[in-house]
Amino acid sequence: EVQLVESGGGLVQPGGSLRLSCAASGFTFSTYPMSWVRQAPGKELEWVSRISGGGGTTYYADSVKGRFTISRDNAKNTLYLQLNSLKTEDTAMYYCTKAGGGVVTGYVRPNSQGTQVTVSS
Numbered sequence: 298e299v300q301l302v303e304s305g306g307g308l309v310q311p312g313g314s315l316r317l318s319c320a321a322s323g324f325t326f327s328t329y330p331m332s333w334v335r336q337a338p339g340k341e342l343e344w345v346s347r348i349s350g351g352g353g354t355t356y357y358a359d360s361v362k363g364r365f366t367i368s369r370d371n372a373k374n375t376l377y378l379q380l381n382s383l384k385t386e387d388t389a390m391y392y393c394t395k396a397g398g399g400v401v402t403g404y405v406r407p408n409s410q411g412t413q414v415t416v417s418s
Contacts, residue, residue, distance in 0.1 A: 300321070
């Protein structure tokens with residue numbers, strides 16, 4: 298059974314940082330490209346970032362480029378998202394999920410619990 302468990306969210310002031318983690322199990326993690334997506338209140342899911350199975354190739358949405366960094370540790374079956382220079386508009390529930398759909402921004406719709414990031418002064 299595929300399991301993805303996100304953690305690391307919280308309340309942070311604008312300009313602050315957080316590091317999100319996603320523990321994966323139930324599949325061969327290192328062979329799958331992975332993505333982070335987010336959903337703000339009242340809005341649709343938004344693709345944020347993607348990383349290749351080996352970790353050597355990364356992609357970012359324009360809205361987070363230069364501020365967020367995706368990475369993975371295949372030995373630990375864990376995906377990360379470093380969030381720096383946070384803005385109020387980054388407030389959302391963040392989910393990790395398998396990449397998919399044949400396009401960079403494609404992903405498998407998440408069914409995990411996510412981790413809440415709230416940026417507020």
